[in-house]
Amino acid sequence: MRPDLEVIARGRDADIYRIDRRRVLRRSREGRRLDDEAAVMNHARAAGFPVPDVEEVSADGTEVVMEYVPGPTMAEAMFAEPASVVERCERLAGLSVALHSIPAPAWLRPGPVEPGPCLIHLDLHPLNVIESPGGPVVIDWANAARGSARVDAAVSWLLLATGGDGGRGLGVFADDEVCDAAVARFAHAVGEWDMRRVLAAVVAWRVLDRNVLPEESAAARRFSEDRPAAGDA
Numbered sequence: 001m002r003p004d005l006e007v008i009a010r011g012r013d014a015d016i017y018r019i020d021r022r023r024v025l026r027r028s029r030e031g032r033r034l035d036d037e038a039a040v041m042n043h044a045r046a047a048g049f050p051v052p053d054v055e056e057v058s059a060d061g062t063e064v065v066m067e068y069v070p071g072p073t074m075a076e077a078m079f080a081e082p083a084s085v086v087e088r089c090e091r092l093a094g095l096s097v098a099l100h101s102i103p104a105p106a107w108l109r110p111g112p113v114e115p116g117p118c119l120i121h122l123d124l125h126p127l128n129v130i131e132s133p134g135g136p137v138v139i140d141w142a143n144a145a146r147g148s149a150r151v152d153a154a155v156s157w158l159l160l161a162t163g164g165d166g167g168r169g170l171g172v173f174a175d176d177e178v179c180d181a182a183v184a185r186f187a188h189a190v191g192e193w194d195m196r197r198v199l200a201a202v203v204a205w206r207v208l209d210r211n212v213l214p215e216e217s218a219a220a221r222r223f224s225e226d227r228p229a230a231g232d233a
C-alpha cells in the first residue's frame, strides 16, 4: 500500500483510505483476508442491491479497492436532522427487506441463532449506510452470512433501540419520543412479531461480542424482556 494515502476512517479491524476522487481502499490491520467480504459485495451488487463497486482485491487478500461513495452516513444525516429519524428508519427497513430477498451464496458461512437461505448483513444500522446522491448504499460487509431474515432484522432493530456505548441507540440523535416512534416504525415495516420470536436469542448472541459494553448489554436484555413473543407473555 502507498504510504501517502489519507485515512478517512479507522474501524475495529479495517482502516479506510482515500485513493483518489473515485476510490477508497479498505485494509485489515490484523491481516484478515477480505476476499469473502468482497465476493459478498459482488453477489449483492449483482442481485441489484446497492453496495460500493469492488474494483480489486490484493493478492494477499488483506486490501480491497472499491468505489468511493460520496455523501453522509445515515447516522450523520439523522444527527443533522433529528426530525427525519422516523422516516430514515423506515428507509432502513426497506433496505433490510430488499436485502433478504437475495439468496446467499452457498459457500457463505452460516449466520447465528437459526439457519436460513438469505443474504444477511448482521450490522445493518445507520452508520453503515451512506446516503449518496443516487440513493442509499450499504457498506461494511465484514459480518455478512447466510441465514435468517428475521434474525438479521432483529439485529438491526436491537441496534436502533440499544446499540452503541451507553445502550442509547437512536437516543444519540433524537429525543425519546422520536426514537420510540422510529424503532416502532422499523419493527412494523419488517414484521415485529416474527422478530420477537428470535429476539431473546439474538440478544444472547449479541452480548457475547466483547465490544458490547455492560450498559449496552443491560439495555439489550431489557429491550428483549419487554418484547416477548406472542404466547410467551
Ligand SMILES: Nc1ncnc2c1ncn2[C@@H]1O[C@H](COP(=O)(O)OP(=O)(O)O)[C@@H](O)[C@H]1O
Binding pocket: 008, 009, 010, 011, 012, 013, 014, 016, 024, 052, 066, 067, 068, 069, 070, 073, 127, 128, 130, 139, 140, 141
Ligand atoms: N466505499 C466507501 N465510500 C466512502 N466512504 C466509505 C466507504 N467505505 C467506508 N467509508 C467510510 O468509512 C467509514 C467506516 O467504514 P466501515 O466499512 O463501516 O468500517 P468500520 O465500521 O469497520 O469502521 C464509513 O462510515 C464511511 O465514512
Ligand SMILES: [Mg+2]
Binding pocket: 011, 127, 128, 139, 140
Ligand atoms: Mg461500519
